[in-house]
Amino acid sequence: MTQTPTPRNRWSLIGPGIVVAATGVGAGDLVATLIAGSRFGYALLWAAVVGTVLKIALAEAVGRWTLSSERTMFEGWSSLGGGWLDGRLNWAGLYFGVYVVVWGFVYGAAAMTSTALPLAALFPVLDLKAWGMLSGIAGLIFVWFGGYGLFEKVMTACVGVMFVTVVGLAVIVTPNLPELLTGLWPSLPEGSAFYTLGLIGGVGGTITMAAYGYWLNAK
Incomplete structure (x- = not known):
């Protein structure tokens, strides 16, 4: 007999989703979107929307794969193109x-730098490099000893802070709505190609999506 989940249990089921939201749109993405916005205004807004749609599709597919096959993305990739034992090259694994x-x-350096930038601005007792190294060490200790339960709770709090901060800044800045709507039409201003790829790829999903299966299993 299947037990009907209580309201509290229902809320607990969204834990992996919160973690995905926190890692999918992190400090690096916020910095990238701010730089793109400062250079090109609302012209690349469409790229962020495309990236968001891709993110939803990819995250749903990864979750469906993990729950149906009980295997992670890495295990799925290892099954493509054969393997070393049967004499065939596993091109996906390579x-x-x-x-x-x-x-x-690359991402490790970018993530530590993105984390260190606000810390160096708020607490100038240390320079950018020192804050970056401390951020990397703190992340290592947190992941190594914390476990998924602590990770989920901390990410939930961070998502709340990030949401209030970003929405609050949007209200303070009061964007120009008519001009904002023009950014939904795809366009590529001069020199915006790399920023566009960064927006779509950063928001849409990177190799971190391979970690989602482990979080689902841990949950």
Whole structure:
């Protein structure tokens, strides 16, 4: 007999979704969108919308795959193109293996820098490099010893702070609504190609989506 979940249990089910929201739109994405907005105004708003639609589709697909197959994305990739034991090259594992190494260094540096920027501005007792290194060490300790339960609770609080901050800033800035609507029409101003790819890719999803399956299993 299936037990009907209580309202409290229903709210607890959205935990992985909150974690996905926190990691999907983090400090790096906020910095990227702010820089793109300062350079091109509302012209690239459509790229953020496209990235959001892609994010919804990809996150739903990853969750569906994990729940139906009981395997993670990494395990799914390892089944593509055969394997080393049967003499066939596992092209997916080779590609994503190289990609993860390169992406890990690039994103690790970007994430620590994005975290260090506001800390250095709020607490100028240390410079940017010191705050960046401390942020990386703090993240390592948090993930290594915290476990998923603590991670989910902290991310829930951070999402609340981020939501209030971003919405509050939007209200204070009072955007020009007619001009805002013009940004929904796809256009590429001169020099905006890399910013457009960054917006779509950053908001739409990166290799971090492979972690969603582990969070679902942990939940």
